[in-house]
Amino acid sequence: MAARTGKEFLDRLSQSRPTVHIQGETLTGGIQEHPAFRNVVQTYAELYDLQHSEEHKDVLTYASPTSGEPVGTSFLTPRTPDDLVKRRKAFKVWADHSNGMLGRTGDYMNSSLMALASAADWFAQANPAFGENIRRYYEKAREEDLLCTHTLIPPQVNRAVAGTQQAGGKLAARIVKEDDNGVVIRGARMLATIAPFADEMLVFPSTVLRGTPEDKPYSYAFAIPNDTPGLRYIAREPLDYDRPRHDHPLASRFEESDCVVVFDDVHVPFERCFALGDAELCNGFYSQTSSVVHMTHQVVTRTTAKTEYVLGLVTLLTEAIGIEQFQHVQEDIAEIITTLETLRAFLRAAEADAEVNEYGVLTPAWAPLNAARNLYPKLYQRFPQILRKLGASGLMATPTELDITGPAAADIDAYLQSATLTGAERVKLFRLVWDTCISAFSSRQALYEYYFFGDPVRMAGAYVKSYDREPHRAKVQAFLERS
Numbered sequence: 323m324a325a326r327t328g329k330e331f332l333d334r335l336s337q338s339r340p341t342v343h344i345q346g347e348t349l350t351g352g353i354q355e356h357p358a359f360r361n362v363v364q365t366y367a368e369l370y371d372l373q374h375s376e377e378h379k380d381v382l383t384y385a386s387p388t389s390g391e392p393v394g395t396s397f398l399t400p401r402t403p404d405d406l407v408k409r410r411k412a413f414k415v416w417a418d419h420s421n422g423m424l425g426r427t428g429d430y431m432n433s434s435l436m437a438l439a440s441a442a443d444w445f446a447q448a449n450p451a452f453g454e455n456i457r458r459y460y461e462k463a464r465e466e467d468l469l470c471t472h473t474l475i476p477p478q479v480n481r482a483v484a485g486t487q488q489a490g491g492k493l494a495a496r497i498v499k500e501d502d503n504g505v506v507i508r509g510a511r512m513l514a515t516i517a518p519f520a521d522e523m524l525v526f527p528s529t530v531l532r533g534t535p536e537d538k539p540y541s542y543a544f545a546i547p548n549d550t551p552g553l554r555y556i557a558r559e560p561l562d563y564d565r566p567r568h569d570h571p572l573a574s575r576f577e578e579s580d581c582v583v584v585f586d587d588v589h590v591p592f593e594r595c596f597a598l599g600d601a602e603l604c605n606g607f608y609s610q611t612s613s614v615v616h617m618t619h620q621v622v623t624r625t626t627a628k629t630e631y632v633l634g635l636v637t638l639l640t641e642a643i644g645i646e647q648f649q650h651v652q653e654d655i656a657e658i659i660t661t662l663e664t665l666r667a668f669l670r671a672a673e674a675d676a677e678v679n680e681y682g683v684l685t686p687a688w689a690p691l692n693a694a695r696n697l698y699p700k701l702y703q704r705f706p707q708i709l710r711k712l713g714a715s716g717l718m719a720t721p722t723e724l725d726i727t728g729p730a731a732a733d734i735d736a737y738l739q740s741a742t743l744t745g746a747e748r749v750k751l752f753r754l755v756w757d758t759c760i761s762a763f764s765s766r767q768a769l770y771e772y773y774f775f776g777d778p779v780r781m782a783g784a785y786v787k788s789y790d791r792e793p794h795r796a797k798v799q800a801f802l803e804r805s
């Protein structure tokens with residue numbers, strides 16, 4: 323097969339029977355017809371169609387090394403600087419399509435799978451079969467253009483004890499049995515975004531394991547189809563209220579569901595396992611394979627697209643109500659511009675300083691990408707704050723599409739116009755600002771950006787520990803000692 327079209331994505335989804343609990347219902351199929359999912363599923367279909375558009379197909383696809391057919395660029399193993407640029411351009415096309423609001427487009431996990439498969443020898447240390455499994459799985463994902471989600475962390479019951487100790491070790495997903503063909507998993511994982519309409523679930527290593535014998539059942543990495551028997555998703559209340567595009571311009575397109583994941587004695591065949599029972603290996607899963615670097619390359623490209631969107635939006639907003647010339651308004655706009663230019667510089671530096679890793683993969687420099695992923699969770703929080711401050715009461719003078727065409731039409735035209743826009747145009751713009759900074763959809767976006775790579779507090783701790791500060795310490799020490 324080759325890079326999928328939107329129709330092929332939807333056709334596969336219609337054959338899939340994931341178990342999804344949502345608002346008191348249990349679905350076992352029909353995801354693309356359900357009001358909670360049908361709009362975002364259409365948006366994902368549009369992304370797949372872009373792979374075949376005249377404008378984007380050369381960037382979004384490349385020739386498969388096995389079939390020669392065009393396959394998604396996010397699967398491309400970068401060997402040259404041009405490959406890295408092509409990957410970033412492909413990430414950007416998809417990110418622009420959602421203004422960076424879709425966090426789990428396929429290219430995110432594809433980037434991870436590409437790096438993991440390239441480091442197959444690392445998996446083979448524990449068992450040659452694992453090396454072969456990850457390589458084969460990546461090829462399958464690439465050739466079938468699978469959409470994968472992932473789940474990492476144990477449920478948030480009591481963070482004062484390790485995931486392995488929750489409820490006496492009977493809560494977090496763990497291996498409870500091994501048979502001739504594979505392992506059986508029981509328990510839960512906290513969250514998986516896009517789970518109801520993904521093709522596959524990647525169950526990858528959790529937060530750092532201690533390497534004690536008790537950690538063994540919690541140490542694993544595997545991939546299973548989304549409708550594997552015993553796998554259940556509990557979806558949160560949808561933020562797409564099935565309202566018109568005009569009224570909810572973002573939520574009606576980009577609402578990715580988040581689900582709790584329950585494993586009710588799920589059988590995982592050995593050929594779908596990449597690590598089992600080896601805590602030390604699991605702890606090195608992302609860093610030793612460079613997978614975190616390629617994932618972050620995709621994420622920083624996406625957050626750049628999102629920042630460009632916010633800059634465009636704030637520009638339309640301030641022009642519309644004539645507040646561009648006030649200095650504090652300019653200060654806020656400057657903050658968004660600075661964030662954008664910082665992200666662009668990080669991306670450029672990461673690509674310029676890329677090096678070939680031990681598995682022959684040209685890998686972007688980690689230092690700038692690591693800085694970007696530590697900064698953005700906090701920088702993003704300022705954007706909705708700025709939009710709220712500058713939009714002010716205008717964000718409440720936002721009647722719906724039906725009002726614009728209904729009996730209030732003349733009033734809206736007369737009283738809700740702006741310096742540059744008619745009443746209807748201003749309301750349309752302000753509904754977009756509202757969906758970016760006030761709606762439930764926007765709050766979820768802010769939370770998402772904050773926790774995208776894990777808890778920023780613990781991430782900062784790991785950042786400080788891993789950063790080589792010795793040359794700088796020595797320099798200052800030498801200055802102190804200079805006579």
Ligand SMILES: Cc1cc2nc3c(=O)[nH]c(=O)nc-3n(C[C@H](O)[C@H](O)[C@H](O)COP(=O)(O)OP(=O)(O)OC[C@H]3O[C@@H](n4cnc5c(N)ncnc54)[C@H](O)[C@@H]3O)c2cc1C
Nearest residue numbers: 472473474475478481513514515580769770773776777779
């Ligand atoms: C919208 C959204 C979508 C998500 N999608 C996915 C997904 O698709 N797949 C996936 O695997 N995960 C997903 N996540 C989960 C994400 O990975 C976690 O939110 C993140 O790792 C933080 O973990 P936590 O939420 O369990 O917070 P907790 O670990 O419970 O932390 C809660 C608070 O307690 C503090 N705290 C807890 N423990 C410690 C400690 N040991 N030291 C210091 N402070 C501590 C934290 O600083 C934080 O303030 C998603 C999260 C969100 C919000």
